[in-house]
Amino acid sequence: MSKNAIMAxxxxxxxxxxxxxxxxxxxxxxxxxxxxxxxxxxxxKCVLDKYDMRANHMSLLDEWRDSVVRDADRLYESTNGKTxxxxxxxxEESCLGCHTDKEKFCDKCHTYASVDPYCWECHTTPKEINQ
Amino acid sequence: xxQKYMVPLAGVLLLFLLAYAGxxxxxxxxxxxxxxxxxxxxxxxxxFVRRVxxxxxxxxxxxxxxxxxxxxxxxxxxxxxxxNPDKASGVFMRMVxxxxxxxxxxxxxKAAFNRNEKNKLTYSWEIFLWVGALAFHYxxxxxxxxxxxxxxxxVPSCLKFLEFFDGIVQLGLPGLFxxxxxxxxxALFLLARRIFDAKVxxxxxxxxxxPLFLIIGxxxxxxxxRYFTKVDIIGIKSFTMGLVTFHPVIPDGVxxxxxxxxxxxxxxxxxxxxSKLMHMGGIFLSPTRNMANNNRAKRHVNPxxxxxxxxxxxxxxxxxxxxxxxxGLPVDKKE
Ligand code: HEM
Numbered sequence: 097m098s099k100n101a102i103m104a105x106x107x108x109x110x111x112x113x114x115x116x117x118x119x120x121x122x123x124x125x126x127x128x129x130x131x132x133x134x135x136x137x138x139x140x141k142c143v144l145d146k147y148d149m150r151a152n153h154m155s156l157l158d159e160w161r162d163s164v165v166r167d168a169d170r171l172y173e174s175t176n177g178k179t180x181x182x183x184x185x186x187x188e189e190s191c192l193g194c195h196t197d198k199e200k201f202c203d204k205c206h207t208y209a210s211v212d213p214y215c216w217e218c219h220t221t222p223k224e225i226n227q
Numbered sequence: 228x229x230q231k232y233m234v235p236l237a238g239v240l241l242l243f244l245l246a247y248a249g250x251x252x253x254x255x256x257x258x259x260x261x262x263x264x265x266x267x268x269x270x271x272x273x274x275f276v277r278r279v280x281x282x283x284x285x286x287x288x289x290x291x292x293x294x295x296x297x298x299x300x301x302x303x304x305x306x307x308x309x310x311n312p313d314k315a316s317g318v319f320m321r322m323v324x325x326x327x328x329x330x331x332x333x334x335x336x337k338a339a340f341n342r343n344e345k346n347k348l349t350y351s352w353e354i355f356l357w358v359g360a361l362a363f364h365y366x367x368x369x370x371x372x373x374x375x376x377x378x379x380x381x382v383p384s385c386l387k388f389l390e391f392f393d394g395i396v397q398l399g400l401p402g403l404f405x406x407x408x409x410x411x412x413x414a415l416f417l418l419a420r421r422i423f424d425a426k427v428x429x430x431x432x433x434x435x436x437x438p439l440f441l442i443i444g445x446x447x448x449x450x451x452x453r454y455f456t457k458v459d460i461i462g463i464k465s466f467t468m469g470l471v472t473f474h475p476v477i478p479d480g481v482x483x484x485x486x487x488x489x490x491x492x493x494x495x496x497x498x499x500x501x502s503k504l505m506h507m508g509g510i511f512l513s514p515t516r517n518m519a520n521n522n523r524a525k526r527h528v529n530p531x532x533x534x535x536x537x538x539x540x541x542x543x544x545x546x547x548x549x550x551x552x553x554x555g556l557p558v559d560k561k562e
Contacts, residue, residue, distance in 0.1 A: 102283040105511060106276055113272055116378035116471040125380050125472050127465035147480045151457040158400035209460045210382040210390065214397065 128204040133196040142194075143174050154213075157184065157191075184219050192221050232422065235437035239444050239491070246490035247483040259486040260466065261475045267493035274500025279508050286530045290522050293515040295334075299524070313521045325516055329364075332357045356420065363413035367442075369393060369406035370449075377467040401453060411446040414439060438504055441495050448488040458485050 111118075136142075142149045143156060160182040163169045172180045183190035195201040198221045206212065249255040296307025308317045309324070324330045337353040340346050372389060376382050394402040418439045421431045452458050462478030463485065469476040499505065511517065544551070544558055551558050 098287075099283055102279065102512070106279055109508070110272060110276065113275075114268075116375070116467075119379050120468065120472055123380055125465075125468035127461055127468075147459060150461060151459045154400040155457065161400075205461050207382075208380070209464060210376040210387060211401075212387065212391075 128208045130195075130202070130204050131197070131200040133194065133201070135196055136194045139194055141176055141178070143172070143178075143180060144176070153191075157215075160184070184215060185221055229422075229428070231431060231433050232436040232440075235433050235440050238437065239440040242441075242491055242494055243444060243448070243487045246487040250486040251483040256477045256486065257475075259490050260477055261470070263490060263493045264470060267497040270497040271499055274497075275505070275508060278500050278505055279512070282509070282512050287514055287518075288529045288531060290518045290520065290527060291514050292518045292520045293331075294520055298520060312519050313524065314519060318517060318519050322511070322517055326510055329357060329360055331516075332360060359413050359416045359420070362409055363417060366406040366410035366413060370404075370410055370446075373404065373406070377464050378471055380464075380468055399454070403454075407446065407450055407453070411443065411450060414443045414446060418443065434503060438495070438498070438502060441491055441498075445488060445491045445495065448484055448491065452484055452488065456482075456484055458482070 144152065149156075160172065161184075163172070164182055170182050172182045174180060181187050181189040183193070185192040187193050191202075192198060202213075246259045249259055292312075294311045296310030297305060298311045299306045299313040306313070308314075309320050312318045312321055321330075333354070335353050335356050336350045338348060338350050340348055369389065373386065373393065376386055376390070379386070390404075393404045393406050396403055396405065418436070421427050421435060421439070458481055459478065462481050466476060466478045466481070499507075541559075544560065548558055548560075552561070
């Protein structure tokens with residue numbers, strides 16, 4: 097009797113340990129490709145280098161937020177020589193000013209990586225306002 | 228300084244440097260990112276199953292539950308159904324509480340001499356090991372479950388729920404996950420206990436320090452990646468998804484620190500089945516907890532018992548009847 101219980105436990109353990117191998121069968125696992133808007137394409141360059149943006153844009157936003165809210169300093173000088181009016185979603189030089197379609201850009205990555213920035217509880221995307 | 232922890236510490240540093248240098252210097256991403264993780268998964272699952280099968284095959288000749296309360300007795304004596312269970316339901320409760328709340332560790336005591344002339348040995352309740360162990364195990368569990376976001380697509384909503392509560396302090400960007408910080412601090416506390424408490428230090432071996440250093444190394448490198456050096460999470464998820472769908476790819480631009488992280492993780496998993504970490508499976512099979520104390524109420528036959536050739540009194544009398552009658556001894560059957 098107890099041997100059967102041990103075997104049942106082992107089967108459950110192996111199924112749990114190998115969860116990622118059977119959970120994804122049949123699904124698509126391709127990494128998302130965020131779509132650049134026409135505006136971004138025209139600008140050609142982001143605030144920082146591409147890899148830096150991919151890995152580090154949350155820290156950049158944190159820096160921007162602190163700089164604007166705490167120090168009332170809205171100008172950001174990038175390492176690539178351009179200056180930006182620091183903002184998440186207001187104005188042409190904000191993240192969403194360039195990456196105009198949040199769903200096709202930010203959200204594509206965020207859904208894949210299971211992050212849900214709470215910013216949009218207060219900030220709005222310009223697209224939502226127009227509608 | 229003590230070689231019992233210097234050797235494991237050096238070992239973990241070596242593992243870290245091996246992967247870091249192997250990737251940054253020799254470009255061996257395929258080795259540390261693909262071959263080693265697959266080998267580690269096979270070693271972990273295979274080794275774990277083998278170990279448990281070995282335990283399942285060993286005989287358990289008698290019931291040896293540790294009893295910590297009143298046994299079932301006369302109807303007017305109150306039984307402690309959980310600490311001295313006589314039924315499967317009590318054993319189940321006892322196991323659940325042991326596994327989820329580490330109840331036997333909660334009773335941990337320490338022995339020390341009084342610091343006065345009497346110098347008497349006294350035992351006192353020591354709760355911090357329990358607190359540290361609970362913090363460590365739960366944060367480890369939460370970190371592992373959260374890591375499933377790299378391995379599952381689409382990510383199930385229960386993971387988002389967990390991430391929400393783990394990140395509820397909303398400190399900084401990317402937001403602080405409480406479990407990661409608690410894991411590192413608790414592992415450091417458990418290490419400090421082994422190093423600075425003379426009595427514990429005396430009984431600690433390299434095999435006790437090695438997993439601690441390894442876990443501290445994993446947690447520290449993970450925290451460094453998330454909050455300080457930064458990595459391309461999308462690239463990493465395409466890499467981990469490649470591993471679990473058997474189409475491995477190496478992401479661009481991901482540096483040595485990430486490979487050092489997963490190399491140490493692989494080492495931990497491969498080492499798991501041959502180490503004390505097997506208490507994860509062993510806890511379910513601990514005979515002092517998982518048996519009902521019904522030795523007196525039920526007959527438990529030793530599984531090793533073989534059929535013994537017996538010689539009954541009737542056979543004895545048949546054998547010696549004449550001699551017994553001759554000697555004038557009483558017999559049951561007189562011919
Ligand atoms: C092959 C398996 C693993 C992979 C691919 C992996 C990968 C990663 C990555 C990419 C990060 C950065 C997360 C971010 O920036 O949001 C990270 C963080 C972290 N990792 Fe791992 N990891 C693995 C296993 C583990 C294990 C087993 C542990 C448990 C000791 C662990 C502990 C941590 C910790 C504490 C962090 C800090 C951030 C957090 O709390 O989530 N990792 N890991």
